[in-house]
Amino acid sequence: MSIIQLYLTFLKIGLLGFGGGYMMIPLFFIELVDRWQCLTYDQMFNIVSVAQLVPGTFATNTAVLAGMSVGSIWFALGAVAGVVTPAPFIAFLAERYVRPLLDNSKLQGFLKGLTAGVIGIILATGFKLMHSVVIDWATMLTALLAFYLLFSRQWNVGAAILTSALLGVFAISFLM
Amino acid sequence: MIPFLEEIARTQADIDGDEFLQIVGIAQTFPGAMGINTAVIIGFRMGGFKGAIASLLGVTVPSVICATGLFYFLLILQGVFWIEAAMTALKAAIVGIILAMAIHLGRRSWHGSFGWMAIAVLAMLCFYQFQLNPVFILLGTGIIGLLAFSGGGWKL
Numbered sequence: 001m002s003i004i005q006l007y008l009t010f011l012k013i014g015l016l017g018f019g020g021g022y023m024m025i026p027l028f029f030i031e032l033v034d035r036w037q038c039l040t041y042d043q044m045f046n047i048v049s050v051a052q053l054v055p056g057t058f059a060t061n062t063a064v065l066a067g068m069s070v071g072s073i074w075f076a077l078g079a080v081a082g083v084v085t086p087a088p089f090i091a092f093l094a095e096r097y098v099r100p101l102l103d104n105s106k107l108q109g110f111l112k113g114l115t116a117g118v119i120g121i122i123l124a125t126g127f128k129l130m131h132s133v134v135i136d137w138a139t140m141l142t143a144l145l146a147f148y149l150l151f152s153r154q155w156n157v158g159a160a161i162l163t164s165a166l167l168g169v170f171a172i173s174f175l176m
Numbered sequence: 177m178i179p180f181l182e183e184i185a186r187t188q189a190d191i192d193g194d195e196f197l198q199i200v201g202i203a204q205t206f207p208g209a210m211g212i213n214t215a216v217i218i219g220f221r222m223g224g225f226k227g228a229i230a231s232l233l234g235v236t237v238p239s240v241i242c243a244t245g246l247f248y249f250l251l252i253l254q255g256v257f258w259i260e261a262a263m264t265a266l267k268a269a270i271v272g273i274i275l276a277m278a279i280h281l282g283r284r285s286w287h288g289s290f291g292w293m294a295i296a297v298l299a300m301l302c303f304y305q306f307q308l309n310p311v312f313i314l315l316g317t318g319i320i321g322l323l324a325f326s327g328g329g330w331k332l
Contacts, residue, residue, distance in 0.1 A: 016311045020210045022277060026303070026310045046263055049270040054246050056239025057177070059209040064243035073244065080240055083208070084232055090206045090213055091220035091228040098202050106326045111205055112285075113321015116292050117314045119282040120299025126274040127304055129267070139268040146272030151280055161269045168265025169258065 001038045001070060003078040009036065010063055010082030019118030021058035026125050028062060038070045045129065052161055059083050138175050142168030177211040181218065189222050211235065295320055 009031050017024040025048055032039045039047070047069060051061035063083045067076030101107050134140050146164035149155040155163075178200065185191040191199070203213035212235055219231030253259050286292045295317050302308045302316075 014208050016207060017209075018207045018311075018314050020204070020208075022274060023310070025274070030309070045267055049263070049266045050246065050250065051243070052270060052273070053266075054239065054242045056242060057209040057211045057235065059212070060236050060239040061243045064240050065247055068244065068247045076240070076244065076247075080236060084212060084236055086206075086208055087212050087216045087232050088220070088225055088228040090208065091216035092225065094202045094206065094213075094217050095220050098205060099198075102198070102202065106322055107205075109324065109326025110318045110322040112292065112325045113295055114314055114318040115285050116295035116321065117299040117317030119278050119285070120296040120301075120317070121303045121310045121313060122274060122278040122281075123296075124300045124304035126271055126278060129274065130271045133264065133267040133271060139264060142265050142268035143272035143275075146269040147276045148272075150273055151276035157273060157277075161266070161273060164269040164272065165262065165265040168268055169261050172261040172264055173258065 001036055003071070003075055005036070006038075006067060006070060006075055007078040007082040010079045011085050012082075014059070014083040014086050017059065018114060019122070021062075022122050022125070023118050024059055024062070026121060028066070032066060032070075039066065041132070043069055045132070052157060136175060138168060138171035141171055178214070181211065181214050185218050189218055191218065191221070291324055295324075 013024055013027045013031060017027060028048065029041070029044055033041050033044050044066070047065045048062055051058055051065055054061045060080050060083060063079035064076045067073075067079035070079075130143065134143050142164050145167060146160050149160035149163060150157065153160075182193075182196050185196050185199070199217050200210070200214050203210050203217055206213050212232065215231045215235040216228040219227035219229070221227070223230070250259075282296060286296070299313050299317050302313050303310055
């Protein structure tokens with residue numbers, strides 16, 4: 001895979017990623033693992049997990065880590081450039097055309113349906129990934145703890161991930 | 177990220193609470209990361225395309241530096257005996273985070289509508305069971321929403 005192809009792939013993901021970073025996770029798998037086969041399923045899963053540990057936007061973090069894994073720092077820059085290329089044009093369209101339309105009931109209905117779809121797909125992504133990693137009581141405990149800390153205790157994402165993963169390492173090492 | 181952007185909008189661009197929330201709302205209607213979209217809209221309002229590109233660079237460069245650093249750090253750690261357990265634990269935690277995030281966001285936007293919930297479940301099944309392309313699923317749910325929620329159509 002060349003840098004240009006990687007750039008175009010991330011441009012596509014950036015243009016199709018309605019619903020933000022989490023919605024891009026299935027697109028990363030479809031494009032990079034299934035279509036281009038430049039990363040394995042396991043590598044991609046590692047990348048989207050590690051990307052949450054770095055401050056900054058999830059989409060650009062994933063682009064950097066995927067680019068580095070495929071090739072080099074140049075691939076990483078190409079991937080980031082791809083995923084952010086639409087942004088200035090989005091700003092232009094938002095200011096010129098969408099702001100006056102925001103009260104339009106058709107647009108609101110469309111967006112409401114879109115949001116429902118986004119939530120459904122993110123849920124399905126979670127369940128799909130769960131199959132490959134939640135395989136014993138230790139990993140189950142880790143996932144549940146992360147869910148509990150974020151959802152019920154309203155911790156921030158970074159703190160919830162680090163705490164549950166740390167306890168998970170102990171539980172998993174204990175099993176091995 | 178949103179609280180930081182809110183502070184910048186207030187102190188640098190004179191954009192107050194309600195207007196900021198409106199910008200976030202518009203940012204969410206476009207594809208791509210919400211943080212980046214919010215930042216470029218604020219930038220565009222301040223200085224046109226130049227402003228948008230400046231804020232885009234500002235919001236992207238730290239992420240590139242940090243992620244590159246982390247990549248090399250993990251490369252060094254490769255082969256250390258506990259790193260495999262750490263990656264497994266991290267992935268398990270991410271699964272919990274993704275599910276929690278979906279339910280949290282869903283609870284905020286369903287507004288007691290069972291039709292909305294049905295669309296979400298339908299999208300979930302289409303992706304989980306039938307492996308349809310997520311972009312087509314979103315287009316479909318958007319059109320259902322347009323017909324069902326926009327008044328005049330079938331009310332759900």
